[in-house]
Structures are given as structure tokens and as C-alpha cells.
Amino acid sequence: MPTYTLTVNGQEHAVEAEPDMPLLWVLRDILGLTGTKFGCGSAFCGACEVHVDGAVQRSCVAPVSGVSGSVVTTIEGLSEDGTHPLQLAWNEVNVPQCGYCQSGQIMRAAGWMKDTPNPTAADVDANQSSNLCRCGTYQRIKEAILLAAEKGA
């Protein structure tokens, strides 16, 4: 089995895995980083989103062979102590219901907000609508993103 090198949340790992194993399962089943969620396995829902070399990536369809040597950030590494402005805003607005999709939602927002730090509500709709939430927390996700932007995410 080939070995791949990944830097995940600042820590370097040598991972033995089949080339086609998606990054999602490398993170969850091999590295034990379960904050990144399995929702659909086909890039439809966004629950598995992480940052690969700074870009938002759906980890459920990213074969490990294609991300070897990359720098990966997961929800566990977004901030040291849960104080990223988006995490704080999420708490302030009481966004989560079941919470399952929220790590993907937050990682997505943290990604696109690098280029759009002062979004309008329409920007949020345009950039965040690819991420599904069955509990229906969309209104609060939007509110939290706008709040975080206001406070300088």
C-alpha cells in the first residue's frame, strides 16, 4: 500500500492508504479526526469540507493520492481554542441544532470569506447554498456569517 504525506492542522503525517481512498476517510478512519463529517460521499452536501492548501475542498471525493504533500486544515485546526470569529459568531447566534453539518458550513465560510471579507446577504446565499442542513439552520448561518464579518472574520 502506498504512503502519502499530509500536513494536517500543522502536524505532518505519513499515511498508508489505497490511492483512491478519499481524504475524508483518511482523516476520519486513519487519523481519527472525526470533526469532518460524512453526509453523502458524492460532493452533494458539503458536510465533509476542509481546506486543502487554503482552498475549500470536498474531502469525500478527493482521493488521497491527489492531495499528497498538501497542507490540510480541518475544523479541529481552524482555531486553537474555538475562537475563530466564525466559531464565536456561531455560538452567539446559537446556530447549531443537531450540529452535524456545521463543521462543513464553517469551513466553507472560512474559505470564501478570505476573498469576500465583507459579504452581503446575497453573497452569503451565493457562496453557502451548496451546503445542506436538514435541521434548517440556514437563516442563522447567514446571520452568523454577517455577524462575524462585521466583527472582522
Next chain:
Amino acid sequence: MYGLELAGVIEPRTNLPGQLTVLNVSRRRFLKTTALGAGSVFVLGVFSGCSQDNLADWPDRAEPIGSLEEAGFKPNVFVGINEAGDVFLVCSRSEMGQGIRSSVPAIIADEMGADWDRCHILQATGHPRFGNQNTDGSRSIRNHFDDWRKAGATAREMLLAAAAQTWSVTPGDCSMAVHEVRHADGRTLGFGELAATAATMAVPASPAFRPRNEWRYIGTEIQGRDNKAFVTGSATYGVDVQVEGMLYAAIKRSPVLGGRVASVDDSAARAVSGVRDIVRLNEHTFPPAFQALGGVAVIADNTWAAFKGRDALQVTWEASDHDGWSTGAQRAAMDESVRAPGTTVREAGDTDAATVGATQVVEATYHIAMLPHAPMEPPNATAWVKADGTCEVWAPTQAPQTARGSVAGALGVDPEAVTVHVTFLGGGFGRKSKPDYCVEAALLSQAAGAPVKVTWSREDDLRHDYYHPPSAQYMRAGLGADGAPVSWLHRSSFPPIGSTFSNGVTGPGARDLLSGVSNMPYVISNVRFEACRAIAHQRIGWLRSVYNIHHGFSVNAFVAELAHAAGRDAKDYLLELIGPDREMTDLFPRPPVLDTARLKGVIRRAADEAGWGRELPTGHGMGIAGHFSFSSYVAHAVHASVENGQVRVHRVDCAVDCGTAVNLDRIRSQMEGATVFGLTIALKDGIEATDGAVTTGNFDTYRLLTMAETPETHVHIMDSDLPSGGVGEPGVPPLAPALAGAILQATGQPVRSLPIRLT
């Protein structure tokens, strides 16, 4: 019956609020083995459903758990205090987004005088000693509010007594401050200092509840206790469970219900790197209930290898009775069914004669597609059947006791040998009340001789659900010269939940029509309600708000059509139809009883907040609907427009009367979520099946509402000090018919099918 009780369609006869007994169990030996007992010096158990007489000889005995069970003791709340003053609460309900882990400590802390931040929650494992743990039917607060208050109030009075004894003063000189007892002269004793003494105090027989004006948390915006865990990825859901030496499994199940394996070629699956073994699981028998469906399982070193191996299996299936089923044919069969009279479940007056004499007759047939639960976390469970015959299960389950019993039954062991650990649930909506997936994990662990986690793919989830039944409903009303209905006929056809638990069920029964059909609240002299034949071709189960989904839709949408036909304002017409203020004890023989004043109250409130009656642009409309379910009243006013056949929802105003409000924030979030849930039902394709098999596979074919499609939603909570009602489910039913009313007003075209497809 069993399924209906679980579903909240009918109320279970046990565990209703009422007879409660609180016992000081500080020195019970069994507690020493629990996380609560290990550190706490003061512990109370609250027992419901058994009398003091039954407990008379118990307090002086220290018995192991088994004996307690045999004696019928079911403490469903524990409150403990350790010497540091930390309060520990056992939460016997599952957390799936409704915020129960925030609401329970709020209630107990308020009665107790505790600081909410110093209350720690311990999640109960599945066990009868916790009372009914089935977290469905929107029952947690409405059935347990008083249990939790009583636990807190008892602790408060014992802490006060302990302080009085310590100071050698009368209890009247002591008052409860926050997390400490205060003497009139200013002295204080903290909970930790008092705990050991409190444990020796007599348990008050009927501790007084604190008045509302002393509540610090109940009725406020309570911050989510687990927010930080959610936003940092540290919350452990079922699918996140890791057990030393654990293997991973995926299962190929019959695409058609009842299909049995004819042949398996597993050579390609075995060749997949990481695949350890292939295990045959016996197919279920009928009725399926909570059995594992059966099929062929792949056991592997990781989830990916299990999925890959499963996909590489070549399995052929024997013929099934359901091979010919398609969702289209089922709809046609139900249409046929409601064209003819069904079984009358209630009748008053002479509907047919009154219709003949009517000025105008309106008829409509309503449909809703078959619906999945689709929680974002698909079904999964981890089980470990150990060499000593015991089994541990870790699962996102709404029904830990049902899981325990089902696993024990499948393994052929005593339920006491099975421990079910309840994780966070990544959504439930009723799916995770059905523990078939826990049974799968247990059977596979038994076969593998190791801990096994079984994970359902999204396709597994959407193709093997316990679906909300598809339905057809025929409505007919005769209108008098004044436009008011003189007759009302409602025929309802859908495969009921009972078909999952009993063979030979050929359609809904009288009980199945209680959620808004035969007990609808309109004043009409001549009415008839008929249950019509429908055969299940899949496992049917309860989905958030259950039969209220289709009944709330048809009844409310039809009233909007009648108002339209009569040339009347939809809101005024609806309110007039509901008629005078009254408690409908005739049609609701036991609580909860529909109170028409409260129903009209939410309808008026939603209308007022939405600006009902204001002029709208061309192509826009506003609709309104109200529905009573799970002891609560919800009305939606929906503002929508139609352009080029596309529906756009601009704003939703939701008024909810759920009696005493415990957690304003979670009530609002449940209503916001119900709006999205309801709009997904109204606008997105349901489940499709052909040749006996579900073809819908993933979120590309079962689409959820997205953020961009989500309207501005305003939730208005009615102030009330009546007993609390449910919150999780009652927000769903009125949304779709209110939208239908808006489209009717905007276009003049009635909406009779969900999902809505305008031509």
C-alpha cells in the same frame, strides 16, 4: 399500537405526567457504579408511574439494579451534587438538535436554585430505570417538565433543610440564593458544603414549585450547551465512535422489500484491499418491525474499503411480492381507492343529502409523495459482542431502550446483557427511533468476533428508510348560499405505520385518522370521514409530525379552496369555520384537547405579524393555515410569488402556542427548522421507485431546500402559562398548506400535490 405510541400518534398509557415520587438514593449501592454516583454525595431519583406504597420498603434497602427493575422502580431523573458543589443531572432524552441538553438543566436549575453553568449533563444509557426514553412525539418537555421541576424543587427543599440544621435555625430563616443557601443575617452555605447533610434530610412529600417570577432560565433565550463542541468538531456522533480493535461494515440490502439473496459472487469484493470478510445476514421476516433487513455485509479495515467491497459484490435476488411496485402505480391505486367509499370512521348528520342540496360543490384530491427522513448523519451503529455474552452498543438513537431490546432479541440474550450508549444524533426526525441499524451492528460484531461499526451510505439511507407514507385524499364540500360549508367528506388513503408492525394491514384505521381528519376543528353539521385502502410496499415509519403532514395539508388547503370558491377572505373564512371558543372534549376524549380559542389565536397572530390583507404586487399572494398537533398550536402565514411557473417564498410568519415556553431560543429554532423542512416537502421531489426499487439515491435526486431558497422566517411565541406542548414537530404541518393558499391567491390555481409542480 406499538409503533403509533412510539410515533406520538397516540399517547402511551404509561409515563404520562402525573404521579411522581422522589427518593433520596444517595446511599444506593447501584449508583456507585454510575458516573453520577461515583462523585456525588447527594443524589435524588425521581420515579414516575409507581406509587409511594410500592416504594414503602425500599429506601432502607440497597439493591442492585436488577432488583429495582423487578420491583417496577423507574427513576427517570437523577440529580446529584458532589462536595465541590457541582450538580450532575442525568439526561434520559436524546439530543438531536432540539436542545434538550440545554433545557433540562435550565428547568432543574431554576427549581433548585442552581447556577446553570455548574450543572453537568450525563447522558443516560438505554435502560427501563429511566422511564420512557423514546425521544419522539415531541414529548420531552410536555411529558417531563414536572418531573424535572419536582427533582429540582425536592433538592432545593432538602438543601434548605440541611442549611437550617447546620445553623440550628428554622428553615424559614433560610432562602435559596444562586447555588447557595442564605440566612437572613447574610451567612451563606454553598451546595457543596451542604450536600452531605442534605443527603440525610427527609424527602419532602410535595415540594412547592417556585413561582414563574422566580425563574431565571425557564422562558428565556438559553444558550446552547453544546455549541462549542459542535463548532470545533469535538462532539461525538454515532458515526464518530471509535473502539479499540473496531472493524467497519457496509451492507448490500435487497433493492426490493422482502427480496432474499439468491446468489452471491463475492470474489471481486474479497479482492478489495482492506476487506476482511463477507458475512451473510439473514433476511428479515414480515412484519419487518425493527429487524435488520438482512443481505450481504462486507467487513473491512475502514469505511471506504467496506463501501468499495460492498459495491463490488455481485448479488442476485429472489422474486419478492413487491417486485412490481412503483410510486406511480401506488399513487394510481390510492386515487382509485379514494374514488369509492372507504370505511367510515366517524359521521354526523347526512353529508350526501346536504351536498345534494348545496349551492356549490367543491371537490379535490390531494397527494403527497413518499418522503424520507434523510438525517445528515446517516444511520450507523457500533456494537461489540464480547466473549462473556454481553454487548455494548454506541448509537445515535432516539429510542435507546428499543435498541436495547431489539439487539437483545436478535442476539438471544437478556436485555440486561446489552448496554446502549447514546451519542449525539446528527439529526433524527424519527428515523433514529427505529434501531434496525443497531441490530445489524450487533449481528455483525457477533459474526466478526470484534467490535463493528456499520455505516449506511446516503444511498442506503434513501433506499431503505422507514418512509413517510405516500397519500391520496379526496375532499368534498357543499357550500350554502352564504358560502359556508354545509357538508364535508374526507377520504384518506395511505399505507399506515401499522403495516411495519403487523401483517395484513390494508389501509389506515380509525386511529390513523385522528391526526387532523376525524377530529378536525370546523363547525359543520354534516360530516363523514372515511379510511381508504392502501398497501405498503416499503417499511413505513413516522417522520417529523407523522400523519399531520398530509392531513394538515389537505384540510387546510381545502379550506383555502372553499374560501376562494365562496369569494371570501381566506383568514376570515378559516376563523369562522373554526367557530366559537371551545375545548373539543367530544372529539378529544383524553388530553391533549384541542382548544379552538388557542388555534384561532395563533392564526390571528400569524396574520397580523405578516400584515395580512395588505396589497401585494401582481403574481404575489399570501396564504394561512393553522394546525394542532403534539399539544401545540402553530399557524403559518406565507407570502409567496409565482413567476414563469417558479414559486418563490418571500417571508414566513409562524405563530406558535406551545403553552409554557421553556427555551425561547430552541422553540424559535425548531420553528425555523420546521419551515425549511416543510418547504422541502412542498417544493422538492419525494422518493421515486420503479420495478419494486427506490431509484432516488442521493442528494442530487432527493434535494433539500438550500439557503438561497430559505425565506425570511419570523417566529412569534404566544405568552402562556398553560402546560407545555411539543415543539419539535408541530411546526411542520401548516407550512405547505399556507404556501398552497398563497399560490392560490397569486394565480387562482389550487395546489393539490406535493411537491408543487406548476404548469
